[in-house]
Amino acid sequence: KNQVEQSPQSLIILEGKNCTLQCNYTVSPFSNLRWYKQDTGRGPVSLTIMTFSENTKSNGRYTATLDADTKQSSLHITASQLSDSASYICVVRMLSGGYNKLIFGAGTRLAVHP
């Protein structure tokens, strides 16, 4: 079954600290993986996209990694800010299969406290 599992479900950190969110997937065939940020009461916004051949990609203080062999991805947030408080969703796209192509994880809810 094509699944995307994220951990932890929720996380609380202090402002200025780093954190890493995990995403494991069993989606096949794999096309790409996106990390989205979803602020409370808003729609998800893309942070980064990873393809099969990419291991690391950064977007400011966000760094995503991908290990296609173990089917794992991580999102590392450096020097967290209060505005990083949000849900982070891992989304894997299948290479084929009609329009049911995106498999969404349930998200990790991050709270950054002062």
Add this chain to the structure above:
Amino acid sequence: IAGITQAPTSQILAAGRRMTLRCTQDMRHNAMYWYRQDLGLGLRLIHYSNTAGTTGKGEVPDGYSVSRANTDDFPLTLASAVPSQTSVYFCASSGDESSYNEQFFGPGTRLTVL
């Protein structure tokens, strides 16, 4: 700039009533989608449209219908609402269905069916 707008922002509805959720995008995107987001679950695709005049069923289409009369609008209709349709509904769009095109999400409609 608006991107994607959804209306209403929230709605409380009696079971058995008919309801249409509106979605409009101004990016001239060909593809549009409707998702529902439930606590503890990833977003699930309800219906999609890859171009004006065509629609297709997603993962959870039962109880919902859509139409795509033009490029900009993609309304979602609940013909006879049931409590299990209580959810947050997100409309999204992308330039086309190519693998690397980002889906842009609207702000969501929170629907409660009593």
